[in-house]
Amino acid sequence: MPDTHNVRDLGGYASRVGGTTQWRRILRGEALHPLTEDSRAELVDGNLSLVIDLRGPHETGIAAHPFGDHPSVAYRNIVLFDALSPIAMAQQPFDMAERYCEALDRCGARFAEVFRAVIEAKPGIVLFHCTAGKDRTGVVAAMLLATSGVSHEDIAADYALTASAGGLIDHLRNRALAAGTDPRLVERMLASDAETMEAFLAYLDGAHGGIEAYLQKIGLTAIEITALRDRLCT
Numbered sequence: 001m002p003d004t005h006n007v008r009d010l011g012g013y014a015s016r017v018g019g020t021t022q023w024r025r026i027l028r029g030e031a032l033h034p035l036t037e038d039s040r041a042e043l044v045d046g047n048l049s050l051v052i053d054l055r056g057p058h059e060t061g062i063a064a065h066p067f068g069d070h071p072s073v074a075y076r077n078i079v080l081f082d083a084l085s086p087i088a089m090a091q092q093p094f095d096m097a098e099r100y101c102e103a104l105d106r107c108g109a110r111f112a113e114v115f116r117a118v119i120e121a122k123p124g125i126v127l128f129h130c131t132a133g134k135d136r137t138g139v140v141a142a143m144l145l146a147t148s149g150v151s152h153e154d155i156a157a158d159y160a161l162t163a164s165a166g167g168l169i170d171h172l173r174n175r176a177l178a179a180g181t182d183p184r185l186v187e188r189m190l191a192s193d194a195e196t197m198e199a200f201l202a203y204l205d206g207a208h209g210g211i212e213a214y215l216q217k218i219g220l221t222a223i224e225i226t227a228l229r230d231r232l233c234t
Contacts, residue, residue: 001039005168006030006133008161010141010232015149021232026118026126028141030133030168031055033063040066048073049124052117054080054136076117081107084135096188097199100139104204108218114140115220119227126231132172134162134192142197143204146211147225148232152201159197 001007007030011023024046032051035043051067053060056079067073081103104111118126130136138159145155163169169190176186208214215225 001035001042003034003036003039004029004032005165006162007127007129008133008158010145010158013145013148013150013154013158015233016151017149017229017233019233021145021148021150022234024125025232026128026144028133028137029127029129030137030165031059031131032066032127032129035066043125043127044070044073047124048127050074050076050117050121050126052114052126052128053077054114054128054130054140056082056085058082059085059131074121078110078113078117080110080114080130080136080140084139085131094188096135096191097196097203100135100196100200101203101207103136103139104200104208104214108214111140111143112215112218112220115143115215115228116224118144118231119224121231132162132168132190133165134159134190138162138192138197139200142200143211143214144228144232146201146204147215147229149229152198155201156194156197160192160194162192 008028009023010026010028011021013021015021051073053065053075055077060077065075067075069075084099084103114128128137128140142155142159145158173186173190176189177183204211204214208217212225220228
């Protein structure tokens with residue numbers, strides 16, 4: 001869609017459980033308020049069933065969400081982790097990988113809510129997003145792909161693709177610099193290095209025993225974990 005920069009499909013990745021993740025099942029993206037009527041119609045015609053908005057109230061209040069009251073597309077606002085919003089990250093120095101790992105430790109209940117929303121969605125496409133489609137969206141995408149048996153290497157490469165969303169990154173950079181944010185902090189905030197995601201995945205394995213153990217720890221049952229995997233894989 002020409003009015004977005006970072007809406008991507010999680011389909012096409014090889015899975016260790018066999019086959020590949022399926023196309024047109026789950027999309028990841030950035031803020032959707034710039035969508036034109038034609039782009040909204042394209043998503044609806046493609047059988048979009050649920051939009052999960054991971055942003056906090058300081059972000060959702062900027063503009064009305066195009067699917068906030070849509071007659072045929074469900075909308076859920078599940079505030080994942082405000083410390084991963086661009087506004088929060090522009091306030092003080094931080095380590096991106098550490099912040100992602102902190103989300104694992106602190107936001108189990110919210111992750112569970114997101115994953116149950118995916119499981120319970122009506123048949124069709126689920127699209128989840130934040131502001132840039134990189135951080136909150138990136139960790140959720142990583143966990144969905146890990147649940148589906150995708151390799152760490154491919155998950156990290158998927159995360160790094162945000163760096164190619166030049167128009168979006170330029171817009172966010174200019175907005176942050178205009179607000180007086182330290183340029184070095186801006187570049188760190190906007191980076192999407194594969195190494196950052198590799199560190200997150202290593203922490204998921206080392207501190208939490210891997211994705212399945214983590215999902216069980218935050219309350220998902222074996223039946224729910226299978227249903228979550230099936231949403232993307234079958």
